Structure formats: structure tokens, C-alpha cells
Amino acid sequence: MPGKNIFYAQSGGVTAVINASACGVIETARAHPELGSVYAGRNGIIGALREELIDTSLETDESIAALRHTPAGAFGSCRYKLKSLDENRAEYERLIEVFKAHNIGYFFYNGGGDSQDTAHKVSQLSQEINYPITCIGIPKTVDNDLPITDNCPGFGSVAKYVAVSIREAGLDVASMCESSTKVFVMEVMGRHAGWIAGAAGLAAEQEGDPPHIIVFPEIAFDTNAFLAKVKSSVEQHGYCAIVVSEGAHYEDGTFLADQGTRDAFGHAQLGGVAPMLANMIKDGLGYKYHWAVSDYLQRAARHISSGTDVEQAYAMGKAAVEMALAGKNAMMPTVVRESSYPYKWHIGEANLADIANVEKKMPRDFITEDGFGITEAAREYFAPLILGEDYPPYKNGLPDFARLKKSLVDKKLSAWSE
């Protein structure tokens, strides 16, 4: 008799390497005949509630291997946070009902803090009602905000993308600054923490290299100090390359991007912080500018993923299966750093109870005193995470990503009323 089946789900904003974790889960499970099939939630945990389970055993080994180099969530993800057990016990009970119906004994939840919290709650309920489900969290977030683990899979690839991009665009501005564009502003993700913005600082290896200014959400924005820094950069280097975190805000907490901008009809306009800063510079200093907002491009950019990140994402998926097989429960594998130069790390583990709903902040000593750059401590932390290139295969000049069948398992229960 085959063992219990596995339910795997992707959660929250996707990354360039979350499918590498899926690949690690599925390939490792396939190597263990004592495990049943891996069912993936169609569109994440919603797939479990709706009993929409993708049977990954119907995918070829080649398709599963291709997940390692395919960005975004191959099975679909969702922004859907289960409420607390008290508030909506029915949802948790439905999950367990679906798990029971499909002989699922393992729940692997690939996501950020909220997801680890959900996995933890499912684990608690399963003990309470005496239906054993092994719950293992798999870390994922471009925001790098999970505690205990040294870093989160997904972050290293965004870090590499933003550092490469500002190095390249910086060279462009340097070429043009004598007679044209003098300021370039690149907006990056990070509403609450400056991990991504900070990583862009790796591009600057020598005095004068771009980026010249980083605007962090950790530091209250000071217009005068900012404009003075832009001016001195242009005077010193001929140009100024700026990286700004989407979460940049004033002392009173107002986001820079929230400028009360109105269109011709008086409607509020949602704009990026990059164009807002660019206009501020134009108004205050008169410099010609360009700006970019990479948005999803940065977190989907599998073509320039960090080799370290891909390796760790896969390793987290693999470790999740191995931990489950070793009888561990309500835990998450972590990255434990042994040394930065040279980079050495191993896999550790944490209790979901200690991960759930704890947000890791970037240390203040990662930011220079003037608030516009990164320190050596930050550099040491970030540098190993972007090491290595892991290019996807190309066909017709384009990355050849996985195309899955995504066949659903036959339903056994009545429909779920949402």
C-alpha cells in the first residue's frame, strides 16, 4: 500500500525560484516509494478549499525538472489568508476534510510569514481532532522578512536583478550625462523593509560607482538632505543613479508615492515613487532625468537568478520532505550561514511557532550614517546571496520554461461555498 499523499501549495507573491522549491519537493518525494503522490493546490490553498488538486504524478520527470528553472508559481498562488481558528474554524475543518478524502498526510506550505502561521494552525487542529497531518513550512519571500533563517529563497534573485540592473543603467546614464540625462531613479520593491534596495548597493564596488543614493523605508525621507546629496553626486561624478524603495516615506509615515496627485478630472492617481522623486529633482535642481519601475520584472526575472538562491530554494523543498520523513512536524527548514567569505551555509530548522507572524527588520547598522548607502556589514550579508548564475535553457532566443498538464484529481466532496 502506498503511503500518505502530500499536499503542496504556493502562497503569496511569487518569486523567480519558488518553483525550484516545488521541484525539490516533488523530485525528493518521487525518490521515496514510501510516500504517495504530491498533489499541488491549484492557486495555492484555495485549491485545497475547492478540492482542486493538481496531480503532479501525471507530469513527466522532464517537466518537473524544468520547474527548477521556471519563475512564478507553476501551480498558481494566491493572496488568501486563513482567519484565526476562532474566527473561521470551518475553513480549517474543510482543509482537513479534503486532506482526509484524498489520503493526504503531509502539508507543505511554501510561503511567507502568514503561510507559516497557517501551517502552524493546521498542525494544531490536526492534533486536536486526532487526524495526523505533518505540516512543514517552506520559506519563500522576495521581502526577506522571515525570522531565524539567514535569508529567504526568492530574495537572492531579486537582489541580483536590482544590482545588475542599476550597474547597467548606471553605465547608460554615465554615457549620456554630459549633454543629456543626469539623474536616473530606479524603484524597487520593499514596502516595509529596505532589503531589496540595500542589495542594489552591491553594484557599487569603487568610489563613484552607481548607485550613488539609496532611499530606504527605514530612514524618514528628508527632502533637503536628499536634494543636497543628488546635487553633490552630479557635481562630483557628472550624474546620479538612485535606487528607491517603494516604501520610502516621510517622518510622519506618509509614503512618498502618495502625493495626492490628481488627473485632469480630479481623480486620485496612483503613481510610483520613482517618477515622484524624478519630478522633485527636476523641480528642485533642474536636472534632466529618467526613471524606471521594474515591479514584477524584478521578482520574475529567472533569466538572471542567483545560483545561490536557486540552490537554496531547491534545498528547502528537498529538506521539507526529508524532515517530514524523519517524523518532524510544525517546522520549517532554514538557511544557516557559517561564513560569508567564503560563503558557507547548511540547512537548519525552526519551529513554525517561532516563525509565524514575526517580521525580520533590516539592522540599522546596514545603512550608512547619512542614510543613503550601505555599510560593510550589509555588503558582507548581501554579497554571497547573489553569487552564481543559473541560466535557464533557451529555445528560439527565449527561456524555455515548464509547461505543465496540471490535471486535477477527481473530486470526492461536495462543493465548498466561499
Added chain:
Amino acid sequence: MPGKNIFYAQSGGVTAVINASACGVIETARAHPELGSVYAGRNGIIGALREELIDTSLETDESIAALRHTPAGAFGSCRYKLKSLDENRAEYERLIEVFKAHNIGYFFYNGGGDSQDTAHKVSQLSQEINYPITCIGIPKTVDNDLPITDNCPGFGSVAKYVAVSIREAGLDVASMCESSTKVFVMEVMGRHAGWIAGAAGLAAEQEGDPPHIIVFPEIAFDTNAFLAKVKSSVEQHGYCAIVVSEGAHYEDGTFLADQGTRDAFGHAQLGGVAPMLANMIKDGLGYKYHWAVSDYLQRAARHISSGTDVEQAYAMGKAAVEMALAGKNAMMPTVVRESSYPYKWHIGEANLADIANVEKKMPRDFITEDGFGITEAAREYFAPLILGEDYPPYKNGLPDFARLKKSLVDKKLSAWSE
């Protein structure tokens, strides 16, 4: 006695591969002892006027070889159009004075239509005043708008960048669309022509693949038709990935990006067309959206350059030197396509008189009848141009680009009053 020296200048907006052309010029010149040194204009043609000539003979072979994989303009470029001979003969005379003073007999101008026009005028004047200067244009423009040549170096790499990016970001949106973002808008360059936007269409290989909509500057924007197409894409595929050219405009010629937007103080705001379309969709259809503006990132993205493009950029630089040695003058090497599948091409040549100030438009039959997609004819044209990957070397996880000495030749003339 060494031969005449070469003056090489980069002009206009830079590209991911313009330095590959510089590399082709310098390496080829070095292989010909009958040629003198290659002097590069510091910040383009401005460097000639100011007598700021970078002596490339002081750069190592390794540094010159590294230009092949270094984006942007390594010697500096400029947006500086010489006026007509009648309007400002003094500028042309100054150029020739500098050329004389430094024993320069060859002028290689690496740029778009304006630059080819300037090279042509310098050639005419040199004949008129009987100081022989061999003038050869080297094509460069991400806009792909030079006539006669099948395509322009610089374009293929932007084409690859936008196609790769929308494929990756499209997968991201597909992952999220069930419970979150349903529409993604990516803005690309192209104020007058939709070459770049069109190339993004290569990402869609199967029915339903992103991008689902391309907004071209060739087609007057029709709000109702656009919103209907977005709606049907979301209903059919669950999401809609859109590529929009910065030059998208209404029937009356007004750019979509020019929305009369005002900030809280009533100042006009310059915004991108991507956020404008995103807001239009939110208002009209209520879908959650994300948007990106890649701006300089797209044209500087040497990390994902097209192998075809790099090869052709280098070949154009090499051909320029060979044409000059063969006694040709007032000409530009071109790319001549022999076949698309398989891709075959060779180097041709064109007279600068036929290139100068002629803008190549994208054929209407490259755009589908509904105005929102590309045809098979377009696909056949674009497909070969993104073939091949040509990755730069990496160090510490980042592309290891050329760092030149850029030593200036001693001045011999009095200062140029600008």
C-alpha cells in the same frame, strides 16, 4: 611612418552593444599596422569639438576585448546635433581643424540617422576644402529606424529583453490572477515606431500566452476597443498582460502619457503611459493591476543581450574599418538578410546620402487587423534578431564590465568656445 589616425565617436542614446561596435573598430584597426591610433571622442562628437580625444592605444587588449560585453557608451555619448553647414559652418571647420591637428584621416560615427547625416556633411566639407577624411557611419539605434539595413545593432538586444521580460512577468501574473493581480502593463521604448513593442510579441508562442495586448504608436488608441480586449483576455485566460509603447497616442496625436495630470500643488506631472493605462483599466473594469516601466534598463541590459545583435554590432565596427581601408567613403555597412528560417545574413553597404534623415517605419502588415498584436510577417522579421545568448563574464555575482583608463591625447589647439 604610421598611417593616419582614426576618430571614433558614439552618438545619441546608447545601447547594450554599441561598445561591441567600438570593440570591432579598435580590434580591427589594431590588426592593421598601416593604420594609426584610434582616438575616441570623449562624450561623442563634443569630444572632437573640445579636442578631448581618448587615446585607445593606451588601453590593454583585455580592456578592449571587454568592450564587447560592456553596455552603454564606454567613451561617453552625447545628444548634440550639428546644425547644417550653412547654419554653423564653424563647427564643421573646428572638427576638421582638430582632425588635422591630430593627423586624423578617418571618421567613424556610431549612431542613428542624425549621426549618419553629420558624417555625410563632414565628408562633403572635407572634399570641398581638400582635406581628405574618410567618413564611415556605423549603425546603432534601439529604435531600429535606419533605412536600407535590415535591422540596427542595439535593437535585437532590446527586443530580447522585452520578450523575455513579458514572458517572465506574464507567468507571475498568471500565478496571482485567481485572487489578486489580473492585469500587468509593461511600458517599452519607441516614441515614433512600434518595433520594440512588436518584438515583445515573440514571447507569445501558443494561444493564450502573454502578451495578450500590444499597444502600438502606429495605431490610434481607441479606449473602448482596448478595454473590451482587456476584458475578454481576463475572461478567457484569467489575466491580461499588456505591452505598451511610450509613443501610444490618440487619434488626434495626443500622447496617452500626456494626461494633464497635476500634483497636489497643481504642477503638471510627467507620468508614464503604463500607470495611465493601468488606472484606466482600474476605473473602467475594476481589475487589480501592476505596471512596470523599464526605461534605460531595457537598452542597457547587456546581461540578456541577443547573441545575433552582439555579433552584428561587432561586425559593423569591423566592416567600417575594412571599408575605409578599401578606399570607400561616405558609406555605412548594413545588415542584409538572406533568409529568416534559418537565419542567414551578410554585410552590405549603403551611401550615407541615402541613410541620412530617412526614418524606417514598421510595416502596417506587421500588426494584426485589430491593432493589438503581431502577424506572422512580423514574427518572421523579429525572430532571428533575438537568437542566441551572449552572457558577459561575472565576478562576485555581477557582470564584470570594462573599466577603461580613458587617457586624453595632449591638446594642440586653443579652446573651443561653445
